[in-house]
Amino acid sequence: MSIVKSVSGNPAPAAAVVSAPVAGHLADARALLDVAAEALDLDPELHELLTRPERSLTVNLPVVMDDGRLEMFTGFRVQHCGARGPFKGGIRYHPSVSLEETVALAMVMTWKCAVVDLPFGGAKGGVRCDPRRLSRTELERLTRRYTLAIHPLIGPQRDVPAPDVNTDARTMAWMMDTLSTIEGASALASVTGKPVGLGGSLGRASATGDGIAIVALELLREAGRRPEATSVAVQGFGKVGRAAAHAFARAGCRVVAVADVSGGVHRAEGLDLADLERYLAEAPNGLLAGYTAPGAEAISNETLLELPVDLLVPAALEGQINGENADRVRAWAVVEGANGPLTREADAILARRGITVVPDILANAGGVVVSHLEWVQDRQGLFWDEQRVDEALHHRMTKAFADVSAVARERNVTLREAAAILAVGRVAEAIRLRGIYP
Ligand code: GLU
Numbered sequence: 001m002s003i004v005k006s007v008s009g010n011p012a013p014a015a016a017v018v019s020a021p022v023a024g025h026l027a028d029a030r031a032l033l034d035v036a037a038e039a040l041d042l043d044p045e046l047h048e049l050l051t052r053p054e055r056s057l058t059v060n061l062p063v064v065m066d067d068g069r070l071e072m073f074t075g076f077r078v079q080h081c082g083a084r085g086p087f088k089g090g091i092r093y094h095p096s097v098s099l100e101e102t103v104a105l106a107m108v109m110t111w112k113c114a115v116v117d118l119p120f121g122g123a124k125g126g127v128r129c130d131p132r133r134l135s136r137t138e139l140e141r142l143t144r145r146y147t148l149a150i151h152p153l154i155g156p157q158r159d160v161p162a163p164d165v166n167t168d169a170r171t172m173a174w175m176m177d178t179l180s181t182i183e184g185a186s187a188l189a190s191v192t193g194k195p196v197g198l199g200g201s202l203g204r205a206s207a208t209g210d211g212i213a214i215v216a217l218e219l220l221r222e223a224g225r226r227p228e229a230t231s232v233a234v235q236g237f238g239k240v241g242r243a244a245a246h247a248f249a250r251a252g253c254r255v256v257a258v259a260d261v262s263g264g265v266h267r268a269e270g271l272d273l274a275d276l277e278r279y280l281a282e283a284p285n286g287l288l289a290g291y292t293a294p295g296a297e298a299i300s301n302e303t304l305l306e307l308p309v310d311l312l313v314p315a316a317l318e319g320q321i322n323g324e325n326a327d328r329v330r331a332w333a334v335v336e337g338a339n340g341p342l343t344r345e346a347d348a349i350l351a352r353r354g355i356t357v358v359p360d361i362l363a364n365a366g367g368v369v370v371s372h373l374e375w376v377q378d379r380q381g382l383f384w385d386e387q388r389v390d391e392a393l394h395h396r397m398t399k400a401f402a403d404v405s406a407v408a409r410e411r412n413v414t415l416r417e418a419a420a421i422l423a424v425g426r427v428a429e430a431i432r433l434r435g436i437y438p
Contacts (some may be wrong), residue, residue, distance in 0.1 A: 025105070026100050030051055033424060050427065053079060054082060056077075061149060073129050075127035076098075077159070078124055079121065080123060081107075084119055086158055087123035092124075092126040092127075095130045101126075105339060109368070115422055115423045147174070148178060151182055154190055160192055161175060169194060172195075175190075176190065192374040202383075210393060213250075215397055216313075231256045231268075234315055235315060244337055253311070261316075263301065265296050265298055268295070276293075305328075317338055317341070322345060325346075334358070335358040337363060357415060358415055
């Protein structure tokens, strides 16, 4: 039934579903929507509606630098689809932040929240900047000015930001304080990923990494593989990759390689993560470069992606596995820790080669799952112990994996297509139930 026709009786315009030609991540996000729409036989008008964000805000931010100069920064907040609840999604600081990229990431958040069945819509924000060149005080002024600029969109029932690339609990504390100051009221539930001492949730900091390991272990269990017989390589040793590596090691897997921006390290017998942590704690820049251990060899990020391992976890940035290197991936399965680490071309190559891919909207949803728990705790003013958070995370991730895996089997599609079909179906259902206003 036509979503518009069902309400207004107007005929659908011809060629309703022609997406504007866009490149990169947005094109990939739209292509995935197209696949799900076709599988669901989605009404063309509803499909067209979902290709566009509900609201995009561009803000220009004057920031006084430490030397007294005024520098202008550009930021965005994009709300893709709020049919299922308040908008939810992180804020990233990176030189590559653009409106188009933010639209793609907001759309991905809509599907991610729906796959794990959270009562949230998808949003994303960001500021184009190189945070490595900013001092702590400059970062704070930038964050507070950005928060002021997007403030009209933000609130516990409107839109709830969280950390993403190059932002963390400290950034969220500044955001929460700025919102509270503007509103003259505590804005605890307006931001998640806050420090535990400021209304944050226990378990949030490691939630994305923990969730990656939970779904990967489900995949192993389904395939009859044992964690003890599983080798893992993790690209990205930041908030996500680091927690994932530790979670895999705790589960008995052999973490044989890790890498960050400075390069990586490989040890076929498995890395001693405690030894690695001791090195990082002392390293002046906190990076892996220069780490040595008996039997360990230094490797590049490119080499890590091509190691013969059971599980490969790209947990750094977008497009790491692409048409250039997908043929050289030798993992049994790839678990997407980052958002969009595989291009669409790479995805097709891996599918053809029979390499299983656990997609980002399922694999890295642990972060937003615990963000939801944080939001619930903030709103009720009562906080849970770590065990309760861990159990809730485990329950939601295993349920989501089982749901996606069932769709993949029923329809004979990849896990990525299955996750998109499940998510788009849930979002479309909410839109149908609400109808189109006015
Ligand atoms: N930035 C994270 C993501 O991409 C977390 C978002 C959130 O917690 O709202 O999933």
